[in-house]
Each structure stands twice: as C-alpha cells, then as structure tokens.
Amino acid sequence: MKLRAIFQWIGISFLGLLVVFAIAGPMFGHSVTEPSGPIFSPAGVGGHLLGTDDQGRDILARLAAGARVSLLVGLSVQIIALIVGVIVGVIGVFGPKWIAAPLLRFTDGMFAFPDILLGILLIGTFQAINKGGTSLLADALPVIVVLAVTAWPSFARLTVTTMQSLKDREFAVAAKASGASTTYLVTKHLLPQMVGLLLAVSMVELAGTILAESTLSFIGIGVQPPTPSWGSMVDMARRNMSSHPSLLIWPCLALSLTIFSLNFVGDGLRERFDPRSK
Numbered sequence: 197m198k199l200r201a202i203f204q205w206i207g208i209s210f211l212g213l214l215v216v217f218a219i220a221g222p223m224f225g226h227s228v229t230e231p232s233g234p235i236f237s238p239a240g241v242g243g244h245l246l247g248t249d250d251q252g253r254d255i256l257a258r259l260a261a262g263a264r265v266s267l268l269v270g271l272s273v274q275i276i277a278l279i280v281g282v283i284v285g286v287i288g289v290f291g292p293k294w295i296a297a298p299l300l301r302f303t304d305g306m307f308a309f310p311d312i313l314l315g316i317l318l319i320g321t322f323q324a325i326n327k328g329g330t331s332l333l334a335d336a337l338p339v340i341v342v343l344a345v346t347a348w349p350s351f352a353r354l355t356v357t358t359m360q361s362l363k364d365r366e367f368a369v370a371a372k373a374s375g376a377s378t379t380y381l382v383t384k385h386l387l388p389q390m391v392g393l394l395l396a397v398s399m400v401e402l403a404g405t406i407l408a409e410s411t412l413s414f415i416g417i418g419v420q421p422p423t424p425s426w427g428s429m430v431d432m433a434r435r436n437m438s439s440h441p442s443l444l445i446w447p448c449l450a451l452s453l454t455i456f457s458l459n460f461v462g463d464g465l466r467e468r469f470d471p472r473s474k
C-alpha cells in the first residue's frame with residue numbers, strides 16, 4: 197500500500213472518530229458553559245478526564261462542543277459555497293457573454309482579498325444584523341455566511357477550468373452532436389465527471405474553513421461565548437499559558453489533527469478523481 201493511501205485511511209479514521217466524539221459530547225455529563233468543578237482542576241480529578249479550565253468548565257466536554265461548532269460551520273460553508281460556485285461556473289462556461297464575462301471578472305476579483313481580511317471586514321456587519329439566538333446554528337450563522345462569501349469563488353474557478361476541459365472530450369462532443377441540450381449536457385455528462393474532484397477539493401477547503409473559523413474565534417469576532425470554539429479555547433489557554441501551559445495542548449492538537457486529516461483525505465481523492473489528469 198502506498199504511503200499516500202495509508203495517510204488517507206488514517207485521515208478517514210480520525211475524521212470518523214471526530215464525528216462520533218462531537219455527537220457523543222453531551223453524554224459526558226458536564227456543562228460546556230457552566231462551571232462543573234474547581235478551576236484548573238488536573239486531569240482525572242473529579243470526573244474530569246482532561247481537567248477544567250479557568251472557569252471550572254470541563255475541557256473534554258468543551259472540546260466536543262468545539263468539534264460540533266467546527267463541523268457545523270465547515271460543512272455548512274462548503275455546501276453553500278459548492279452550490280453557488282458550481283452555478284456561477286456553469287454560467288461562466290455556457291452562459292451568454294454579457295453575463296458570463298463580468299461574472300467571471302467579479303469572481304477573479306474576489307481572489308484579490310485575503311479570506312481572513314475579508315471575513316473580518318464583513319463579520320461585524322452580519323453580527324450586527326444577527327443578534328444571536330438560543331441555538332448553535334443561530335450563534336454560528338454570521339460566521340457561516342461570511343466564510344461562505346469568501347469560499348465560493350474557488351469552486352466557481354474550479355468548475356470553469358474543469359468544464360472547459362471536459363466539454364471538448366469525445367463523450368461531450370458526441371452528446372452535443374446528438375442534439376443534447378446544454379442543461380442535459382451539464383447535468384448528465386459534465387457534472388457526474390466532476391463529483392469526485394469537487395468532493396476532494398471540498399475536503400481541503402473544509403480544512404481551511406475550520407482553520408478560518410478558529411482564527412476568527414481566537415481574535416474574538418467568530419462564534420461568540422459562551423458557545424465553545426477551538427479558537428476561543430486556544431485564546432483562553434494563551435492567556436493562562438504561563439501558569440497552565442497544558443491547557444493549550446488539547447484544542448491545538450484537535451485543530452491540527454483535523455486539518456491534517458482533511459488534507460490527507462482530500463489529496464487522496466484529488467489524485468483518484470481529477471478528470472483533467474486522465
């Protein structure tokens with residue numbers, strides 16, 4: 197077995213465990229927002245497997261809650277960005293020039309702005325409109341919207357370049373010659389050829405989205421307390437690093453392993469499914 201395949205299976209295994217960990221979080225029996233023990237309790241004391249933080253909250257339960265936030269934000273952003281990006285890409289390839297040309301120029305212009313910078317500029321506006329709510333989705337909605345705005349151009353550009361390559365292949369030319377409409381050609385011939393590649397890129401982009409969400413939470417403008425986030429946990433640990441450096445290990449480890457795993461899986465899928473390499 198190739199080394200790349202081994203890393204891919206390691207990534208898949210870790211991501212599966214992460215999903216189970218996130219879902220099973222409420223079973224740990226500790227509140228993620230209220231104190232459940234003494235502050236800075238050591239690991240294993242009082243039923244806290246990883247100890248407690250500066251407010252006496254269970255670290256393991258908060259890690260699981262942070263995983264739920266990361267997966268919710270990441271998957272929501274990728275679904276929105278994928279749908280918008282593919283639609284824009286299809287219009288860019290097959291739409292009338294008076295629509296396609298300015299749309300593609302706007303898409304290219306989006307790449308001029310760093311994602312984090314654009315997110316910082318936009319998120320204040322969305323947080324002012326959305327006052328938060330009682331659900332995790334309501335708390336995460338501003339971050340989801342902002343990161344989706346920054347994520348869709350990558351899928352649009354990928355769709356354009358891939359469809360331009362595929363539409364000149366023999367199967368596409370034959371379908372067009374047989375009288376297939378553009379809609380039929382796209383939905384029945386081109387998009388099925390792209391599913392694997394889109395999935396592969398989504399995995400890599402998901403890693404970037406989770407990192408961006410954590411960064412925004414770290415600097416205080418992402419998912420707002422008391423909702424836990426790996427980024428806010430890192431910020432809390434940073435402020436107590438001199439006296440309790442171990443608090444920094446767990447959220448950084450969870451974030452790093454998640455990002456590495458997503459990249460391992462995404463790279464493996466891209467190598468297998470990229471139709472442009474065949």
